Amino acid sequence: MTNTPILSMPYIAPSQAQKHVTHNEALRLLDVLVQLVADSRSDTTPPPAPSEGQCFIVAPGATGDWAGQDEQIALHENGVWIFIAPQSGWIAMITDTMELAVFDGAAWGPVKANLTSDALNNLVHIGVNTSADATNKLAVSADATLLNHAGGGHQLKVNKNTPGDTASLLFQSAWTGHAEMGLSGNTDFTVKVSADGGTWFTAMETDGATGRVSFPSGGVRLMLAAPTTWYVDPGNGNDSNSGLFSGTGAFATLQRAVDEVLSIDAGGHAVTIQLADDTYNLTSPVVIDQPLVGGGEIMITGNTASPSLVALNSSAGVFDVIGAVVSLSGVELSTSAPAEVCINGAENAQITLSEIEFGTGGSAHISLQNAECEVVGDVEITGDADRHIALDHKAVFRMEGQTLSLTGAPDFPTAFIEANNGSAASFDGNSFSGTASGPRYDISVLSSVNTYGAGVSHLPGGSAGSTSDGGIYA
Template identity: 45%
Template structure:
């Protein structure tokens, strides 16, 4: 039979032992160290010059004096001498000078994440095998330790779920995270059973989809967000107009000019052309439009003489590509005068 206990190596009293109080007191001294273990500091490398009875320190590596060779042991000042107690794996100690908790793992003292390892932890509530960390409180604070702070939710594989779930009466109402894929999504539910992906963000491209977004150029549902290719702004207001079935598919306004004049096209199919030309006294003058009108349609054309001696201007029957015009003087004959020409019609 051993003379000491298996865990704390407390000395046993032996049959017919003399001075049993010595052995008993030694066991009490060791219990005095281990029970409700708290040390003043763990970074003091030399024994204090004037310690008080019962002062306890965790001896660090490289300690000197009476503490030399006792790294990781508990030094206790008792009966005017330093007594050392070697820790056992699983011992937990409070470092009073730091207000920190540390744990001995069998090799070294650990702090931070290694200081507390439990299967479940409930703060003012019961944790279980699924919700292993439970906090029942008006609020939960996670803050920085001198700089930034990250809350990390990790999953094993792309097909798993890493998300934040918001509930009402333990029934889901909103969820955000990577659910079933590595694409990020924000989902909502009215009953906790049927879910709608309000916004989804493609993990490769960063582009957005979802019920909260326009799904076509003609989708003007209330409360929906506009898509860049369906809405208009400085980047696509001006450009080449186009349409499909009456729905614009290009810019809102298109303008241009060439030797035949200027033109303006609107996304609704309207087109305006204008030019200033000099008429001929010998006969009609052809104005070829700077941009053609829709085939089979007849644009409305106006011609105006630009000098006071002109009597009136006239145009022939316009076609999609151009029109003939003349200017008549007060004498009743064709004259060569500067003429303003405007044509209204459709390009689509």
Template identity: 40%
Template sequence: MPDTSPILALPLLQPAQAQKHVTVNEALLLLEAAVQLVVEDRSRTAPPAEPGQGQRHLVAPGAVGDWAGQEGAVAVFDSGVWRFVPPAPGWWAEVRAEGRQVVWTGSAWEIRQPDLDQLPGLGIGTAHDAVNRLALAAEASLFSHAGAGHQMKVNKATPADTASLLFQTNWSGRAEMGLSGSDAWALKVSAEGSAWIEALAVDGATGHVSGAAVQASASDVTPGRLMRADYGYSPGNLLGEVSQSGGQPTGAAIQSGSTANGSFLRLADGTQICTHSLTMLAGAYNNVGGTWTFAQPFVGTRSVSLTAPNSGSDYINCSASQFGLCRQGSGGVSVVLNLTGITPIDPAAQVRNVRVSAIGRWV
């Protein structure tokens, strides 16, 4: 018959053994040391100065003094002496100094990690429920990287479901962003938690933005709305070809150019200005004149201004003092201009570099 039990090595009574109480008491003391194992700490390498009866410790590596050579054992103070119980792999111990459990692996006492898979719920500082299975009450939450970046995922089953972040005041919604009822990312806001406005929505195929915070049309000047690139002007479309549709600008804000017949400037509102430097020849009615074909045609009524004499004009076989009233014809493509002479004009007279301008509309 063996002297000890196979698991806890408790002393066993032998046939015809005398003083059986000694063996029984020894076994009971070992049981008391090993069962319901709660120790004071696991960091000591030497006994405390004044241990209490029944006090238990886990002997740390590098033990000295009365604990020398007992690393990893359960040290129990009993009747003025230290007893040592060697642990078996799988033993658990509650460490009071740390407020947690450790397990003996066969070579060291290590923190026992609970199985956190498939938990029904988890509440940190608060209680979870059937819907909010993960609940947290704290001043802040930290999600950090594990060496590189960090990505938070919010997944939904179908496009009609919701995957979003909801921001509340006293449990009443005020803002929500994410995929709400579709696969287009959106930002919604509410003043009181029941009526919601979709401020922004981003189309997943194009990346284009729409919503109450965005200009709805070219004529929309609602304060606080974001201007659409195709409804407003910026360095990219300020200069270019002007155009209109239904009276609304659809192209650039300013268009300019020049031809052999002068220069032109068109504005998005329909205004057109043409300028030229004209040569006027002597005519049959004691005048000088010429035909100006506009650099770009006008529509409707236009006003033509002819300046003569002026400092930039050149007078051939005539002088500035010989001219008075300016007369002009009509036309949207060209116009006939005349300077009436107030004294007889030489048939070979010319006035060169006469500055002329016309203003009207291109649409």
């Protein structure tokens, strides 16, 4: 063997004359190939005035003195070009691009393009223009970070271990968090903000099960795109649910459903609260204290075939309707509080009733002040109340063509209907069954009750009743 197997440097032969020639040739090769540096690997023609020792990697398609030397290492020495054939795996620094190039046995290319697929796997951490650490295993300090596609789309994935963990993007200022979006402790997508990094407010939340968007901090209302029903089920529901599904997806309380409905924009669509068959034990009235945004009425529906299966029993009032438009059907209402009422309407409230059963009514089953109520379906009364209907301050009550059944002879000590201060009631074409005790009416201060000539015994009660101060019974 006359040359080394790797760099092909010549050996000095035994008894060789002029050994310095062979030795110098080996030094020349070492001078080029150790810490191999080339001025360029993109040139196809040699420079017009090369310097001594200048080195290039000849680009494909070379001409002139480099013709036929593609991918060879060209060294200018003693006024001529010397070409060295690279071997697979040799690495050179290319100074005009300041990149490393590697020879794969056929051509030179960037080092990164020739790494094996596992070469960068399982690194401890990577820091780009900064220092990474045990927590921030990938750290980048730059004016911008680009994540580009590779021929199509691009998806950035942030994965967490369990639903109770966090997968989010945190936005900071001076290392203090001020905004966060993602999955924080559950599978609902949230956007949160903070002024100090300690107290956080949820600006927007998207329910992971339904896609329903809510704005817990207010400011924006969900607008319905179609008629929508919310469900209430005391036995199976939970007030942390969306309420958009029956059974275990329902709310547990009626007030929670009402609050949810009042937080949205109906957009002109029907809004229904469906009550499951159950006993609803209330300790305070269900408050509906504003009109439905986007127009329309709030329809609260129980079991219209058997209203007693949806029993709303309260130790206070049952419904307090203020300025809202509400339709109530298929429920049984009762209160154990003598001074309370089953349905209270005020401030231009508009209430529609159908298939209702009234149990014990306290001060009144229905009490209206500057509000309206119309009965459009059958009604049954099974319990006593001081008054079945109490009207005040220009309240209006209408019942036409319906059936009112009285079971157990309920007692109305003040009157079946009391009307004061410019209020009005009309009863036309109704059918009454059963008996009641107490006066039929008490009408005063420019109020009127019109039975369209049915007579003083038309309404339920044990005695006629009285009028005063311009009150009229017709």
